[in-house]
Amino acid sequence: MKREMRREGPRTLTAHVGRFVLVFVLSLAVLATLWTFIAPTYTRLVAMLARPLFRLVESPNVTVLSAQGAETWVYRIIGEREIAPFTWFDRYTFFALIPLLALLAATPGLGWRRRVLRGVTGIGALMVVHVLYVVSSVELSYAAMGLRTVGPLAARTLDLWQIVVRVLWEAAPILIWVALTFGAWKKLFERLRSGDPAGGDARRASWTGALGTLGWKKKEGTP
């Protein structure tokens, strides 16, 4: 009996993680199929938001963005009424939207209303990241090719900045998801803790300490 009770906690956690993985994979399969239809609209929106930002950071404005299907083409003005293709972002550049939505779909303990609200917030936040990614990537490329003047320190650390931009672009869906579902995971961990009667005071104390350090307050009456 004691052994069974001790095993209950970890098993429940494994079950939760298993469910999480399963729902994630299923959601991903459905959403990835839909991505073909969503991508052109999303790409157009990103380009629409990035254009004024280019005008803000460039003087004079030399970049022309064109959303072509799910691809974003970047042209550079090289003369009066003359533009030349500079680079492009392929149809996978903004795909992180799909794993983000799949992560939200798989997160346990969220009602549908909250899930949808977080989904909308997540899409908005990720779109901001994508807009910044497009603008900063292009500007860093200009600087690397000597098409934009930068200070000596920035010139020496261009490689580093390109990596930082890349890391933030890759990490964005996870960071946004963590920010949006922090509370849900907290509740799940608390439930796992309370549903593990023989898990020992030790594990309970550890989680209490962990959650407390993260700023989570224990509800009154909970063990």
Next chain:
Amino acid sequence: MRERTKAERTEPGRAPTTRMVLSIVLAAVVVLLLVLLATHEGAIGAVQRAYAAVTHGVLRVLGHDTTILGNVVRSSDFGITVVTACTGIFATALFLVAVLVFPTTWRAKLFGGVLGIGGIAVVNVIRLVTLYYVGVHWPAALDTVHQLVWQSLLILSAVALWLLWAGRIAGRKGAER
């Protein structure tokens, strides 16, 4: 006065400030080191070559007549080049940050770090091997599998590993210290 239990004495929340500050500083150092690694041609080249060598070894075991040249694994059917983005370095960085900022014991964090680096490396080798297979047998789907499927699965594996560690190991280790 009640004597504190072992669990209470070892509770990570007991000294949250120092532990958290140190953890965040360490996480920042790890991110900086990984960014420097990614920008250092020699170092990242070695990681790329290591992944290529392991992938080559696995493919040979699976009966493929592959050859290796630097970070390129190829056969008469198909070839793959391991570049920086293929090393899983970004997912690993994220995982390590998540482990380091999680309030638990240093021993549990060390265990989490090793688990994450090892786990993501294993998943990454599986990714490279399956991409080789897709390239040989289903080349039309290579782009999709490479960019869409594996990008998502790498995120999933890092998150699932972290959840398992955070829920199961960190709590227990925290009590054992």
